[in-house]
Amino acid sequence: MYNKGISKAVINRLPRYHRYLGILLDQGVIRISSAELSRQMNVTASQIRQDLNLFGGFGQQGYGYNVAYLYEEIGKILGLDKTYRLIMIGAGRLARAIGSYVGFQKRGFQVEAFFDRDPEKHLHRPDNDIMIYPLEEMETYLKNHQIDIAVIAIPADAARKIIPILDKGGVKGIWNFARTDLDVPDYMTVQSVHLSESLMQLSYKINH
Amino acid sequence: MYNKGISKAVINRLPRYHRYLGILLDQGVIRISSAELSRQMNVTASQIRQDLNLFGGFGQQGYGYNVAYLYEEIGKILGLDKTYRLIMIGAGRLARAIGSYVGFQKRGFQVEAFFDRDPEKHLHRPDNDIMIYPLEEMETYLKNHQIDIAVIAIPADAARKIIPILDKGGVKGIWNFARTDLDVPDYMTVQSVHLSESLMQLSYKINH
Numbered sequence: 001m002y003n004k005g006i007s008k009a010v011i012n013r014l015p016r017y018h019r020y021l022g023i024l025l026d027q028g029v030i031r032i033s034s035a036e037l038s039r040q041m042n043v044t045a046s047q048i049r050q051d052l053n054l055f056g057g058f059g060q061q062g063y064g065y066n067v068a069y070l071y072e073e074i075g076k077i078l079g080l081d082k083t084y085r086l087i088m089i090g091a092g093r094l095a096r097a098i099g100s101y102v103g104f105q106k107r108g109f110q111v112e113a114f115f116d117r118d119p120e121k122h123l124h125r126p127d128n129d130i131m132i133y134p135l136e137e138m139e140t141y142l143k144n145h146q147i148d149i150a151v152i153a154i155p156a157d158a159a160r161k162i163i164p165i166l167d168k169g170g171v172k173g174i175w176n177f178a179r180t181d182l183d184v185p186d187y188m189t190v191q192s193v194h195l196s197e198s199l200m201q202l203s204y205k206i207n208h
Numbered sequence: 209m210y211n212k213g214i215s216k217a218v219i220n221r222l223p224r225y226h227r228y229l230g231i232l233l234d235q236g237v238i239r240i241s242s243a244e245l246s247r248q249m250n251v252t253a254s255q256i257r258q259d260l261n262l263f264g265g266f267g268q269q270g271y272g273y274n275v276a277y278l279y280e281e282i283g284k285i286l287g288l289d290k291t292y293r294l295i296m297i298g299a300g301r302l303a304r305a306i307g308s309y310v311g312f313q314k315r316g317f318q319v320e321a322f323f324d325r326d327p328e329k330h331l332h333r334p335d336n337d338i339m340i341y342p343l344e345e346m347e348t349y350l351k352n353h354q355i356d357i358a359v360i361a362i363p364a365d366a367a368r369k370i371i372p373i374l375d376k377g378g379v380k381g382i383w384n385f386a387r388t389d390l391d392v393p394d395y396m397t398v399q400s401v402h403l404s405e406s407l408m409q410l411s412y413k414i415n416h
Binding site: 011019078096175181195206 | 214219220222223224226227250285286287288290292300301302304305306308309310315317356357380381382383387389397399401402403404405406407408409410411412413414415416
Protein backbone atom coordinates (compact mmCIF):
# COMPACT_ATOMS: atom_id res chain seq x y z
CA MET A 1 0.00 0.00 0.00
CA TYR A 2 2.82 2.40 0.85
CA ASN A 3 5.48 1.06 -1.43
CA LYS A 4 5.05 3.35 -4.41
CA GLY A 5 7.99 5.65 -4.70
CA ILE A 6 9.35 4.98 -1.21
CA SER A 7 13.11 4.95 -1.56
CA LYS A 8 15.37 2.43 0.13
CA ALA A 9 16.92 5.28 2.11
CA VAL A 10 13.57 6.21 3.64
CA ILE A 11 12.80 2.60 4.50
CA ASN A 12 16.19 2.38 6.16
CA ARG A 13 15.35 5.44 8.26
CA LEU A 14 11.90 4.30 9.42
CA PRO A 15 13.14 1.83 12.07
CA ARG A 16 15.25 4.61 13.54
CA TYR A 17 12.21 6.91 13.79
CA HIS A 18 10.41 4.03 15.44
CA ARG A 19 13.23 3.56 17.95
CA TYR A 20 13.34 7.26 18.91
CA LEU A 21 9.58 7.50 19.19
CA GLY A 22 9.61 4.41 21.42
CA ILE A 23 12.08 6.13 23.75
CA LEU A 24 9.96 9.31 23.83
CA LEU A 25 6.91 7.18 24.56
CA ASP A 26 8.72 5.51 27.48
CA GLN A 27 9.63 8.97 28.74
CA GLY A 28 5.97 9.98 28.70
CA VAL A 29 6.36 12.57 25.95
CA ILE A 30 2.99 13.21 24.29
CA ARG A 31 3.81 15.59 21.45
CA ILE A 32 7.04 16.47 19.71
CA SER A 33 7.86 19.06 17.05
CA SER A 34 9.85 18.07 13.99
CA ALA A 35 12.48 20.57 15.20
CA GLU A 36 12.92 18.81 18.53
CA LEU A 37 12.84 15.34 16.98
CA SER A 38 15.40 16.63 14.49
CA ARG A 39 17.71 17.76 17.30
CA GLN A 40 17.48 14.41 19.09
CA MET A 41 17.91 12.31 15.97
CA ASN A 42 20.54 14.48 14.35
CA VAL A 43 18.57 14.67 11.09
CA THR A 44 17.25 17.91 9.57
CA ALA A 45 13.67 18.84 10.44
CA SER A 46 12.84 19.14 6.76
CA GLN A 47 14.10 15.59 6.20
CA ILE A 48 11.76 14.37 8.95
CA ARG A 49 8.77 16.25 7.53
CA GLN A 50 9.59 15.03 4.04
CA ASP A 51 9.94 11.39 5.15
CA LEU A 52 6.75 11.38 7.16
CA ASN A 53 4.79 13.17 4.46
CA LEU A 54 5.39 10.16 2.24
CA PHE A 55 3.08 8.25 4.53
CA GLY A 56 0.46 10.92 4.83
CA GLY A 57 2.04 13.37 7.23
CA PHE A 58 0.87 12.53 10.76
CA GLY A 59 1.75 16.06 11.89
CA GLN A 60 -0.47 19.04 12.46
CA GLN A 61 1.01 22.42 11.58
CA GLY A 62 2.13 24.11 14.81
CA TYR A 63 1.20 21.16 17.01
CA GLY A 64 3.97 18.74 16.17
CA TYR A 65 3.54 15.00 16.12
CA ASN A 66 1.48 12.88 18.48
CA VAL A 67 4.19 10.49 19.71
CA ALA A 68 2.01 7.46 20.49
CA TYR A 69 0.09 7.76 17.23
CA LEU A 70 3.20 8.23 15.11
CA TYR A 71 4.95 5.34 16.89
CA GLU A 72 2.02 3.06 16.18
CA GLU A 73 1.58 4.17 12.57
CA ILE A 74 5.27 3.73 11.73
CA GLY A 75 5.07 0.36 13.46
CA LYS A 76 2.23 -0.57 11.13
CA ILE A 77 4.15 0.59 8.05
CA LEU A 78 7.04 -1.58 9.20
CA GLY A 79 4.67 -4.51 9.62
CA LEU A 80 5.19 -4.66 13.40
CA ASP A 81 1.46 -5.04 14.04
CA LYS A 82 1.68 -8.59 12.68
CA THR A 83 3.10 -11.83 14.00
CA TYR A 84 5.89 -13.69 12.24
CA ARG A 85 6.96 -17.29 12.70
CA LEU A 86 10.69 -17.76 12.38
CA ILE A 87 13.02 -20.70 12.06
CA MET A 88 16.72 -20.45 12.81
CA ILE A 89 18.95 -22.25 10.34
CA GLY A 90 22.08 -23.06 12.27
CA ALA A 91 22.30 -23.63 16.00
CA GLY A 92 25.78 -22.33 16.64
CA ARG A 93 26.63 -19.48 18.98
CA LEU A 94 25.56 -16.74 16.61
CA ALA A 95 22.27 -18.46 15.73
CA ARG A 96 21.44 -19.01 19.39
CA ALA A 97 22.36 -15.46 20.29
CA ILE A 98 20.23 -14.07 17.46
CA GLY A 99 17.42 -16.46 18.40
CA SER A 100 17.30 -15.28 21.98
CA TYR A 101 17.74 -11.67 20.87
CA VAL A 102 14.70 -11.94 18.62
CA GLY A 103 12.68 -13.60 21.38
CA PHE A 104 13.81 -10.92 23.79
CA GLN A 105 12.55 -8.16 21.52
CA LYS A 106 9.00 -9.53 21.83
CA ARG A 107 7.84 -7.73 18.72
CA GLY A 108 5.78 -10.44 17.19
CA PHE A 109 8.79 -12.35 15.90
CA GLN A 110 8.43 -15.85 17.25
CA VAL A 111 11.21 -18.43 16.96
CA GLU A 112 9.60 -21.83 16.31
CA ALA A 113 12.56 -24.15 15.72
CA PHE A 114 16.30 -24.45 15.11
CA PHE A 115 17.81 -26.58 12.35
CA ASP A 116 21.41 -27.70 12.29
CA ARG A 117 23.55 -30.13 10.37
CA ASP A 118 25.66 -31.09 13.39
CA PRO A 119 23.97 -33.98 15.24
CA GLU A 120 25.88 -33.25 18.45
CA LYS A 121 24.12 -29.94 18.83
CA HIS A 122 20.76 -31.70 18.66
CA LEU A 123 21.42 -33.17 22.07
CA HIS A 124 21.26 -29.74 23.65
CA ARG A 125 18.35 -27.42 23.74
CA PRO A 126 18.61 -23.67 24.04
CA ASP A 127 17.34 -22.23 27.34
CA ASN A 128 13.96 -21.38 26.01
CA ASP A 129 13.15 -24.98 25.08
CA ILE A 130 12.98 -24.43 21.36
CA MET A 131 13.79 -27.71 19.60
CA ILE A 132 16.85 -28.18 17.39
CA TYR A 133 16.10 -30.48 14.46
CA PRO A 134 18.47 -32.02 11.93
CA LEU A 135 18.73 -29.86 8.82
CA GLU A 136 17.44 -32.73 6.65
CA GLU A 137 14.09 -32.50 8.42
CA MET A 138 13.57 -28.88 7.47
CA GLU A 139 11.82 -29.62 4.18
CA THR A 140 9.21 -31.81 5.88
CA TYR A 141 8.90 -29.36 8.75
CA LEU A 142 8.10 -26.55 6.31
CA LYS A 143 5.37 -28.68 4.73
CA ASN A 144 3.64 -28.95 8.09
CA HIS A 145 4.27 -25.49 9.54
CA GLN A 146 3.68 -22.07 8.13
CA ILE A 147 6.95 -20.19 8.53
CA ASP A 148 7.34 -16.56 7.47
CA ILE A 149 11.01 -15.88 8.07
CA ALA A 150 14.14 -18.04 7.99
CA VAL A 151 17.19 -16.72 9.83
CA ILE A 152 20.31 -18.06 8.18
CA ALA A 153 23.42 -18.45 10.31
CA ILE A 154 25.39 -21.20 8.57
CA PRO A 155 28.40 -21.08 6.22
CA ALA A 156 28.03 -19.39 2.83
CA ASP A 157 27.97 -22.51 0.62
CA ALA A 158 25.37 -24.27 2.74
CA ALA A 159 23.30 -21.08 2.90
CA ARG A 160 23.04 -20.81 -0.88
CA LYS A 161 22.04 -24.47 -1.18
CA ILE A 162 19.02 -24.29 1.11
CA ILE A 163 17.28 -21.42 -0.70
CA PRO A 164 15.20 -23.74 -2.97
CA ILE A 165 13.95 -25.63 0.11
CA LEU A 166 12.92 -22.39 1.78
CA ASP A 167 11.25 -21.27 -1.43
CA LYS A 168 9.30 -24.52 -1.77
CA GLY A 169 8.42 -24.31 1.92
CA GLY A 170 6.66 -20.97 1.50
CA VAL A 171 9.14 -18.86 3.46
CA LYS A 172 8.66 -15.19 2.57
CA GLY A 173 11.70 -13.52 4.04
CA ILE A 174 15.28 -14.38 4.87
CA TRP A 175 17.35 -12.69 7.54
CA ASN A 176 20.80 -13.59 6.34
CA PHE A 177 23.90 -13.70 8.57
CA ALA A 178 25.93 -15.92 6.22
CA ARG A 179 28.91 -14.34 4.51
CA THR A 180 27.33 -14.39 1.07
CA ASP A 181 24.75 -12.67 -1.06
CA LEU A 182 21.69 -14.81 -1.69
CA ASP A 183 19.71 -15.04 -4.92
CA VAL A 184 16.03 -15.53 -4.24
CA PRO A 185 12.90 -15.41 -6.42
CA ASP A 186 11.14 -12.05 -6.73
CA TYR A 187 8.39 -12.98 -4.30
CA MET A 188 10.91 -13.64 -1.53
CA THR A 189 12.96 -10.99 0.22
CA VAL A 190 16.42 -11.02 1.81
CA GLN A 191 17.81 -8.74 4.48
CA SER A 192 21.48 -9.36 5.17
CA VAL A 193 23.58 -8.52 8.21
CA HIS A 194 27.15 -8.74 6.97
CA LEU A 195 29.10 -8.68 10.21
CA SER A 196 32.57 -8.99 8.75
CA GLU A 197 31.85 -6.21 6.26
CA SER A 198 30.69 -4.00 9.09
CA LEU A 199 33.92 -4.68 10.98
CA MET A 200 35.94 -3.84 7.85
CA GLN A 201 34.08 -0.54 7.52
CA LEU A 202 35.10 0.20 11.10
CA SER A 203 38.76 -0.60 10.43
CA TYR A 204 38.62 1.58 7.32
CA LYS A 205 37.26 4.48 9.34
CA ILE A 206 39.87 4.01 12.08
CA ASN A 207 42.61 4.36 9.49
CA HIS A 208 41.32 7.33 7.50
CA MET B 209 45.69 8.81 2.54
CA TYR B 210 42.72 7.64 0.51
CA ASN B 211 39.98 9.47 2.37
CA LYS B 212 39.66 12.58 0.19
CA GLY B 213 36.42 12.52 -1.65
CA ILE B 214 35.67 8.85 -1.04
CA SER B 215 31.93 8.63 -0.45
CA LYS B 216 30.33 6.54 2.25
CA ALA B 217 28.64 4.46 -0.47
CA VAL B 218 32.01 3.48 -1.93
CA ILE B 219 33.42 2.62 1.48
CA ASN B 220 30.36 0.47 2.07
CA ARG B 221 31.01 -1.37 -1.18
CA LEU B 222 34.72 -2.06 -0.61
CA PRO B 223 34.24 -4.96 1.85
CA ARG B 224 31.96 -6.62 -0.69
CA TYR B 225 34.63 -6.33 -3.39
CA HIS B 226 37.05 -7.80 -0.90
CA ARG B 227 34.72 -10.71 -0.19
CA TYR B 228 34.18 -11.56 -3.86
CA LEU B 229 37.88 -11.27 -4.65
CA GLY B 230 38.61 -13.60 -1.73
CA ILE B 231 36.26 -16.19 -3.20
CA LEU B 232 37.89 -15.85 -6.64
CA LEU B 233 41.30 -16.21 -5.03
CA ASP B 234 40.17 -19.41 -3.28
CA GLN B 235 38.94 -20.68 -6.64
CA GLY B 236 42.37 -20.08 -8.18
CA VAL B 237 41.20 -17.30 -10.50
CA ILE B 238 44.20 -15.16 -11.50
CA ARG B 239 42.63 -12.37 -13.58
CA ILE B 240 39.10 -11.08 -13.91
CA SER B 241 37.55 -8.50 -16.21
CA SER B 242 35.32 -5.78 -14.78
CA ALA B 243 32.53 -7.27 -16.96
CA GLU B 244 32.82 -10.70 -15.32
CA LEU B 245 33.22 -9.27 -11.82
CA SER B 246 30.18 -7.12 -12.58
CA ARG B 247 28.13 -10.18 -13.52
CA GLN B 248 29.09 -12.05 -10.37
CA MET B 249 28.55 -9.10 -8.05
CA ASN B 250 25.42 -7.81 -9.73
CA VAL B 251 26.89 -4.31 -10.01
CA THR B 252 27.50 -2.50 -13.30
CA ALA B 253 30.98 -2.79 -14.79
CA SER B 254 31.23 0.98 -14.99
CA GLN B 255 30.45 1.21 -11.26
CA ILE B 256 33.30 -1.20 -10.55
CA ARG B 257 35.75 0.71 -12.74
CA GLN B 258 34.65 4.00 -11.21
CA ASP B 259 34.99 2.70 -7.64
CA LEU B 260 38.41 1.17 -8.19
CA ASN B 261 39.68 4.20 -10.10
CA LEU B 262 39.24 6.20 -6.91
CA PHE B 263 42.10 4.20 -5.47
CA GLY B 264 44.33 4.37 -8.50
CA GLY B 265 42.71 1.87 -10.83
CA PHE B 266 44.48 -1.49 -10.38
CA GLY B 267 43.24 -2.60 -13.80
CA GLN B 268 45.03 -2.73 -17.12
CA GLN B 269 42.94 -1.98 -20.20
CA GLY B 270 42.05 -5.25 -21.89
CA TYR B 271 43.74 -7.39 -19.23
CA GLY B 272 41.26 -7.08 -16.40
CA TYR B 273 42.26 -7.09 -12.77
CA ASN B 274 44.89 -9.21 -11.08
CA VAL B 275 42.78 -10.88 -8.41
CA ALA B 276 45.48 -11.44 -5.77
CA TYR B 277 46.86 -7.93 -6.14
CA LEU B 278 43.43 -6.27 -6.04
CA TYR B 279 42.41 -8.39 -3.04
CA GLU B 280 45.52 -7.34 -1.16
CA GLU B 281 45.27 -3.67 -2.10
CA ILE B 282 41.61 -3.39 -1.11
CA GLY B 283 42.55 -5.19 2.10
CA LYS B 284 45.15 -2.49 2.76
CA ILE B 285 42.67 0.28 2.03
CA LEU B 286 40.31 -1.34 4.54
CA GLY B 287 43.12 -1.51 7.08
CA LEU B 288 43.15 -5.32 7.09
CA ASP B 289 46.95 -5.42 6.89
CA LYS B 290 47.08 -4.24 10.51
CA THR B 291 46.34 -5.87 13.84
CA TYR B 292 43.63 -4.60 16.17
CA ARG B 293 43.18 -5.33 19.84
CA LEU B 294 39.54 -5.57 20.86
CA ILE B 295 37.64 -5.70 24.10
CA MET B 296 34.09 -6.99 24.33
CA ILE B 297 31.81 -4.91 26.56
CA GLY B 298 29.14 -7.30 27.68
CA ALA B 299 29.54 -11.04 28.09
CA GLY B 300 26.01 -12.14 27.26
CA ARG B 301 25.10 -14.49 24.43
CA LEU B 302 25.41 -11.90 21.72
CA ALA B 303 28.77 -10.60 22.99
CA ARG B 304 30.18 -14.11 23.21
CA ALA B 305 28.88 -15.03 19.79
CA ILE B 306 30.38 -11.88 18.27
CA GLY B 307 33.60 -12.47 20.19
CA SER B 308 34.04 -15.96 18.81
CA TYR B 309 32.94 -14.79 15.36
CA VAL B 310 35.66 -12.15 15.33
CA GLY B 311 38.24 -14.65 16.54
CA PHE B 312 37.10 -17.09 13.90
CA GLN B 313 37.61 -14.55 11.14
CA LYS B 314 41.34 -14.39 11.99
CA ARG B 315 41.75 -11.09 10.19
CA GLY B 316 43.96 -9.37 12.67
CA PHE B 317 41.10 -8.59 15.04
CA GLN B 318 42.16 -9.99 18.40
CA VAL B 319 39.77 -10.20 21.34
CA GLU B 320 41.73 -9.44 24.51
CA ALA B 321 39.10 -9.38 27.24
CA PHE B 322 35.41 -9.32 28.09
CA PHE B 323 33.86 -6.88 30.57
CA ASP B 324 30.50 -7.37 32.17
CA ARG B 325 28.50 -5.87 34.99
CA ASP B 326 26.96 -9.18 36.07
CA PRO B 327 29.27 -10.87 38.61
CA GLU B 328 27.74 -14.30 37.97
CA LYS B 329 29.05 -14.31 34.45
CA HIS B 330 32.56 -13.70 35.74
CA LEU B 331 32.58 -17.24 37.09
CA HIS B 332 32.48 -18.67 33.61
CA ARG B 333 35.02 -18.27 30.88
CA PRO B 334 34.26 -18.47 27.19
CA ASP B 335 35.73 -21.50 25.43
CA ASN B 336 38.75 -19.69 24.17
CA ASP B 337 39.94 -18.75 27.66
CA ILE B 338 39.51 -15.03 27.29
CA MET B 339 38.96 -13.50 30.72
CA ILE B 340 35.73 -11.78 31.73
CA TYR B 341 36.39 -8.87 34.06
CA PRO B 342 33.95 -6.76 36.07
CA LEU B 343 32.96 -3.65 34.14
CA GLU B 344 34.34 -1.42 36.91
CA GLU B 345 37.84 -2.67 36.13
CA MET B 346 37.68 -1.52 32.52
CA GLU B 347 39.05 1.95 33.21
CA THR B 348 42.15 0.57 34.89
CA TYR B 349 42.50 -2.14 32.26
CA LEU B 350 42.53 0.48 29.52
CA LYS B 351 45.30 2.37 31.33
CA ASN B 352 47.49 -0.71 31.17
CA HIS B 353 46.55 -2.12 27.74
CA GLN B 354 46.45 -0.49 24.36
CA ILE B 355 43.02 -1.31 22.94
CA ASP B 356 41.97 -0.19 19.47
CA ILE B 357 38.35 -1.29 19.29
CA ALA B 358 35.60 -1.75 21.87
CA VAL B 359 32.68 -3.96 20.89
CA ILE B 360 29.58 -2.83 22.74
CA ALA B 361 26.89 -5.40 23.44
CA ILE B 362 25.13 -4.06 26.53
CA PRO B 363 21.84 -2.19 26.96
CA ALA B 364 21.49 1.28 25.43
CA ASP B 365 21.69 3.36 28.63
CA ALA B 366 24.78 1.57 29.88
CA ALA B 367 26.37 1.84 26.43
CA ARG B 368 26.05 5.62 26.35
CA LYS B 369 27.54 5.94 29.84
CA ILE B 370 30.78 4.13 29.10
CA ILE B 371 31.81 6.27 26.12
CA PRO B 372 33.86 8.74 28.25
CA ILE B 373 35.79 5.81 29.77
CA LEU B 374 36.57 4.42 26.34
CA ASP B 375 37.59 7.88 25.17
CA LYS B 376 39.95 8.38 28.13
CA GLY B 377 41.27 4.87 27.59
CA GLY B 378 42.45 5.66 24.06
CA VAL B 379 39.99 3.44 22.23
CA LYS B 380 39.80 4.53 18.58
CA GLY B 381 36.78 2.68 17.28
CA ILE B 382 33.52 1.31 18.58
CA TRP B 383 31.60 -1.58 17.04
CA ASN B 384 28.19 -0.94 18.48
CA PHE B 385 25.49 -3.59 18.90
CA ALA B 386 23.49 -1.63 21.51
CA ARG B 387 20.09 -0.34 20.47
CA THR B 388 21.17 3.29 20.51
CA ASP B 389 23.14 5.83 18.55
CA LEU B 390 26.38 6.83 20.27
CA ASP B 391 27.91 10.31 20.41
CA VAL B 392 31.67 10.16 20.31
CA PRO B 393 34.41 12.77 19.87
CA ASP B 394 35.60 13.46 16.31
CA TYR B 395 38.77 11.42 16.72
CA MET B 396 36.79 8.30 17.58
CA THR B 397 34.64 6.35 15.16
CA VAL B 398 31.49 4.27 15.58
CA GLN B 399 30.15 1.51 13.37
CA SER B 400 26.75 0.28 14.47
CA VAL B 401 25.00 -3.01 13.76
CA HIS B 402 21.35 -2.31 14.55
CA LEU B 403 19.90 -5.81 14.58
CA SER B 404 16.34 -4.88 15.44
CA GLU B 405 16.27 -2.20 12.73
CA SER B 406 17.49 -4.76 10.23
CA LEU B 407 14.70 -7.13 11.27
CA MET B 408 12.15 -4.30 10.88
CA GLN B 409 13.44 -3.60 7.38
CA LEU B 410 12.84 -7.24 6.60
CA SER B 411 9.28 -7.17 7.93
CA TYR B 412 8.65 -3.98 5.92
CA LYS B 413 9.86 -5.70 2.75
CA ILE B 414 7.76 -8.81 3.43
CA ASN B 415 4.67 -6.63 3.63
CA HIS B 416 5.22 -4.41 0.58
